[in-house]
Amino acid sequence: MICYKQEHLIKMVEEAKVLTKKGKVAKYIPALGEADPSTLAVAIYTGEQDCMYAGNIDEVFTLQSISKVLTLALALMDRGSDYVFQRVGMEPTGDPFNSISKLETSIPSKPLNPMINAGALAVTDMLVGNTLKDKLERVLNFIRKLTGNKNISYNPVVAQSEFETADLNRSLCYFMRQHGIIESNIEQLIDLYTKHCAIEMNCNDLAKLGYVIGNEGRGPNANENIIPLEVARIVKTFMVTCGMYNASGEFAINVGIPSKSGVSGGILGSVPHGVGIGIYGPALDDKGNSIGGLRLLELLSKQYNLSIF
Ligand code: GLU
DSSP states (O other): OOOOOHHHHHHHHHHHHGGGGGOBOOOSSGGGGGSOTTOOEEEEEOSSSSOEEEESTTOOEEOGGGHHHHHHHHHHHHHOHHHHHHHSOOOOOSSOTTOOHHHHHSSSOOOSOTTSHHHHHHHHHHOOOSSHHHHHHHHHHHHHHHHTOTTOEEOHHHHHHHHHHOHHHHHHHHHHHHTTSOOSOHHHHHHHHHHHHTEEEOHHHHHHHHHHHHTTTBOSSTTOBSSOHHHHHHHHHHHHHHTTGGGHHHHHHHTOOOEEEOTTSEEEEEETTTEEEEEEOOOBOTTSSBHHHHHHHHHHHHHHTOOOO
């Protein structure tokens, strides 16, 4: 059993924080542009009572693309993998997360994977529920269960800010509707998508969520299977192959922890068999990953030998 030490975490945050000066906060969603780029925090959860943490741990942030892992898990639980993978592929891409180009050239025209925007929008379209409100509530309840935090909700200001500026995502949806991949009313789909991207939490919540995915879908109380084993296996695999945008290969080599990042600067890490990692550092590198967060994960992986490879 690895013994994580808070003094290590504090040192790692100090070392990685230097890099935050070199990154930039995302501005294409205007509300995200207000984050303080020097913020950096990390939490680790091993299923014990409390997380171990260091840095600006009280900061809450929106999940953005990290929510794609959770909506995928829910869609797989709702619909089964045959249904999901008829509409979304399983292959990584070297293109940016919001690219439309492969939709045009792939035959049949379906998104390459559920971690890019096109794929995540198609997955959001598969969520079960009578109304948009029902569907959002189901996503929220699922995340409340995974984190053990009943107060998890979404940030309406960030959701609205993205909704008003999401024309690229709208164009992905129109393209996919033309090709029969999605069926919904597009404004409603963008509304649901921007709200689940704006679900908010701190690093402790994120680490707890990462723990369940790493722990084959079981919560800290071992009897409780929150995600079926097979679904946890699928989402963890996508985290490895596609979780860190078009830097996923380099990340697998340097860090080797199944992870998913978001443009808010959050990174979710799930070490198989039960270590969850939550990171927040809104200064991003040119691929959209938290620059301080990447360094932190490299340091963590080396210090505690966490690479799965
Ligand atoms: N809501 C964001 C978007 O669709 C998520 C992007 C991300 O975090 O990668 O642009």
